[in-house]
Amino acid sequence: MxxxxxxxxxxxxxxxxxxxxGPSDESKRDFLLRCPLFGFSPGAHVExxxxxxxxxxxxxxxxxxALGSALASLVCVSKEETL
Amino acid sequence: xxxxxxxxxxxxxxxxxxxxxxxxxxxxxLPNEKSxxxxxxxxxxxxxxxxxxxxxxGMRRRTANYPGVTVDSHSAVSEHNGRSVLLTDLPGAxxxxxxxxxxTITRDVxxxxxxxxxxxxxxxxxxxxxxxxxxxxxxxxRASGIPTVTALNMIDIAERDGAKLNIGKISKYLGxxxxxxxxxxxxxxxxxxxxxINATGNTGKRNRPAVKRRHISVDDPPPEWFWEKRGSSASxxxxxxxxxxxxxxxxxxxxxxxMLICGFVIFSLGGAAAGLSGKLIESFSxxxxxxxxxxxxxxxxxxxxxxxxxxxxxxxxSFLPQIALLFLALGLFEDCGYMSRIAFITDGFFSRxxxxxxxxxxxxxxxxxxxxxxxxxxxxxxxxxxxRVIAAIPFISCGARxxxxxxxxxxxxxxxxxxxxxxxxxxxICTTAIVSGIGFDxxxxxxxxxxxxxxxxxxxxxxxxxxxxxxxxEFLTRASTVILLSSVxxxxxxxxxxxxxxxTLSENSFxxxxxxxxxxxxxxxxLGSSAIALALIYGLVSKESIVSSLxxxxxxxxxxxxxxxxxxxxxTPNSAAAFLVFVLLYTPCAAAFAAICREASPRFAAKxxxxxxxxxxxxxxxxxxxxxxxxxxxxxxxxxL
Numbered sequence: 001m002x003x004x005x006x007x008x009x010x011x012x013x014x015x016x017x018x019x020x021x022g023p024s025d026e027s028k029r030d031f032l033l034r035c036p037l038f039g040f041s042p043g044a045h046v047e048x049x050x051x052x053x054x055x056x057x058x059x060x061x062x063x064x065x066a067l068g069s070a071l072a073s074l075v076c077v078s079k080e081e082t083l
Numbered sequence: 084x085x086x087x088x089x090x091x092x093x094x095x096x097x098x099x100x101x102x103x104x105x106x107x108x109x110x111x112x113l114p115n116e117k118s119x120x121x122x123x124x125x126x127x128x129x130x131x132x133x134x135x136x137x138x139x140x141g142m143r144r145r146t147a148n149y150p151g152v153t154v155d156s157h158s159a160v161s162e163h164n165g166r167s168v169l170l171t172d173l174p175g176a177x178x179x180x181x182x183x184x185x186x187t188i189t190r191d192v193x194x195x196x197x198x199x200x201x202x203x204x205x206x207x208x209x210x211x212x213x214x215x216x217x218x219x220x221x222x223x224x225r226a227s228g229i230p231t232v233t234a235l236n237m238i239d240i241a242e243r244d245g246a247k248l249n250i251g252k253i254s255k256y257l258g259x260x261x262x263x264x265x266x267x268x269x270x271x272x273x274x275x276x277x278x279x280i281n282a283t284g285n286t287g288k289r290n291r292p293a294v295k296r297r298h299i300s301v302d303d304p305p306p307e308w309f310w311e312k313r314g315s316s317a318s319x320x321x322x323x324x325x326x327x328x329x330x331x332x333x334x335x336x337x338x339x340x341x342m343l344i345c346g347f348v349i350f351s352l353g354g355a356a357a358g359l360s361g362k363l364i365e366s367f368s369x370x371x372x373x374x375x376x377x378x379x380x381x382x383x384x385x386x387x388x389x390x391x392x393x394x395x396x397x398x399x400x401s402f403l404p405q406i407a408l409l410f411l412a413l414g415l416f417e418d419c420g421y422m423s424r425i426a427f428i429t430d431g432f433f434s435r436x437x438x439x440x441x442x443x444x445x446x447x448x449x450x451x452x453x454x455x456x457x458x459x460x461x462x463x464x465x466x467x468x469x470x471r472v473i474a475a476i477p478f479i480s481c482g483a484r485x486x487x488x489x490x491x492x493x494x495x496x497x498x499x500x501x502x503x504x505x506x507x508x509x510x511x512i513c514t515t516a517i518v519s520g521i522g523f524d525x526x527x528x529x530x531x532x533x534x535x536x537x538x539x540x541x542x543x544x545x546x547x548x549x550x551x552x553x554x555x556x557e558f559l560t561r562a563s564t565v566i567l568l569s570s571v572x573x574x575x576x577x578x579x580x581x582x583x584x585x586x587t588l589s590e591n592s593f594x595x596x597x598x599x600x601x602x603x604x605x606x607x608x609x610l611g612s613s614a615i616a617l618a619l620i621y622g623l624v625s626k627e628s629i630v631s632s633l634x635x636x637x638x639x640x641x642x643x644x645x646x647x648x649x650x651x652x653x654x655t656p657n658s659a660a661a662f663l664v665f666v667l668l669y670t671p672c673a674a675a676f677a678a679i680c681r682e683a684s685p686r687f688a689a690k691x692x693x694x695x696x697x698x699x700x701x702x703x704x705x706x707x708x709x710x711x712x713x714x715x716x717x718x719x720x721x722x723x724l
Contacts, residue, residue, distance in 0.1 A: 027531030053431025062216035068530025
């Protein structure tokens with residue numbers, strides 16, 4: 001079973017895919033196109049460090065990023081701890 | 084290597100704000116154009132490009148610890164071993180293949196079809212503390228076919244964390260020479276310049292390479308063999324620990340406390356310093372006027388200096404301590420890494436009005452100056468969001484309005500000056516929030532915040548002081564140019580009429596004649612004074628001009644005299660309150676208007692300016708009418724206590 005980063009609590013996860021869900025807009029398209037540049041690639045390990053009003057701070061192999069709820073919901077991850 | 088230091092170093096300097104993507108490094112007119120090497124600095128946001136640019140050229144471009152500080156390209160020439168290198172600092176980019184709107188400036192400079200404008204060499208900058216993130220762009224740059232030299236910046240921090248990088252393997256992987264540098268200390272810079280000249284073949288103007296478009300896969304994680312020894316990530320661990328507090332439950336309180344501390348320091352400490360500097364300036368002005376009087380100069384000339392130029396400029400300059408403290412506070416926020424966290428902390432609030440926390444950064448910059456705040460909205464991806472933020476930014480009280488608030492509230496609301504200013508700032512913030520929510524379609528799409536969070540660092544005090552010093556210099560430059568000119572013009576229209584020289588604001592002066600036309604428009608909000616109407620018009624040139632205009636128009640040189648003159652002109656506390664609200668909300672200065680024209684469109688700028696004017700009129704009217712009711716209510720409440 002997969003979840004998106006917006007559903008999950010603080011913890012470590014593995015990225016399964018980054019895909020569109022719901023209506024697309026400029027920001028989502030931009031993120032979908034460029035997400036590998038920020039370390040959101042299938043198989044990559046990410047860690048949610050903080051959650052706040054739907055927004056998250058997430059650490060990827062490429063750095064630490066703040067993601068709003070709309071973008072966090074695009075990143076599908078496995079629920080199981082893998083690290 | 085010879086560095087140049089500022090404008091008087093004798094080295095040719097070029098520093099221009101390249102307006103958008105159409106201006107490439109090759110499009111500048113330079114002496115010995117044929118022998119100059121054109122190099123561009125390219126790298127991820129916040130990897131230290133501008134710090135490196137400053138170190139190589141002796142320039143003082145703005146740097147800070149959050150992504151998206153550089154939104155324009157800037158060029159300057161550096162001399163090294165008898166060779167001139169035109170260095171161009173480009174806005175940060177994560178990719179030139181998959182670029183977004185803000186990165187097109189960088190892409191267009193590198194991928195330009197104009198062969199003459201193409202750079203000779205690229206300095207690809209990698210952050211040594213976040214190596215894998217920069218590889219994708221570095222490989223794309225290498226694939227462009229333009230000779231590339233890689234600079235591993237912030238090597239000192241990586242080494243401090245215990246990391247040991249294998250430069251040879253990185254060089255092999257990227258296919259370009261790699262130099263470890265520290266832009267702040269200057270380490271490795273001569274070697275970088277040597278390598279840069281070598282990369283162009285030492286032949287001056289070479290055959291310019293054709294741009295190759297080749298897609299580079301970024302999905303493969305870079306192998307571990309880039310490190311001989313991995314660092315302890317001590318900086319990252321400290322940042323995580325700090326983030327638990329800074330972005331935790333107490334985050335809004337911490338943010339509010341920081342804002343209040345800044346406000347207290349700026350208004351109380353800065354106010355005391357301003358009072359002292361005001362007295363010094365007043366005594367200096369008195370001495371100078373006495374000396375000028377003893378020279379037996381003609382009366383109109385003396386009046387021009389004593390009643391026009393001196394009070395106009397000095398009245399504004401006396402607020403210098405607050406301006407310096409305001410920009411010091413902003414500089415500290417920007418340099419320590421807190422700015423990006425503000426975007427995260429405020430995201431929940433902004434998402435309710437259809438924006439993301441990213442809007443917080445330009446809005447916070449708006450407390451300093453509207454122009455860079457409007458420019459920094461380029462980092463907001465969605466155009467509709469961006470336009471809403473641009474429309475709202477002018478309602479944030481910029482530093483230029485501070486002298487007006489200080490002067491008027493100290494005259495009419497002594498004892499509660501800081502409280503009045505705090506209320507004005509709060510009204511500005513609330514109006515900004517309401518206006519930026521206009522046009523939001525209420526359908527909850529969630530926040531599209533995306534921002535990189537850099538490690539916290541101890542603010543680099545030199546950078547912070549240089550930033551504040553630059554802003555103070557800008558302020559003084561404006562005082563000695565725009566405000567000087569507007570003071571002289573204001574003196575002429577206040578003292579000259581159709582029949583020649585006359586007393587200040589006499590019925591025959593042009594000021595009163597113009598004021599008679601304008602003042603009926605402002606009478607409904609209690610500002611039916613010719614001088615006030617003219618001062619507000621001068622506020623469209625720059626907001627500080629309002630202070631200088633009031634001094635010049637009333638022919639006074641001290642706040643006490645100005646208070647008496649304003650009272651004699653029918654300005655009461657409630658009309659003073661209406662005046663302050665009008666200054667807060669009405670059309671921004673010419674520079675801010677031009678920035679909005681450029682970033683949105685002239686039509687959008689005109690529409691927002693009209694909206695701001697109408698809103699200012701309406702709100703000031705409400706304040707003018709409601710002031711006695713509120714004031715009496717507060718007095719009644721206090722009497723009960």
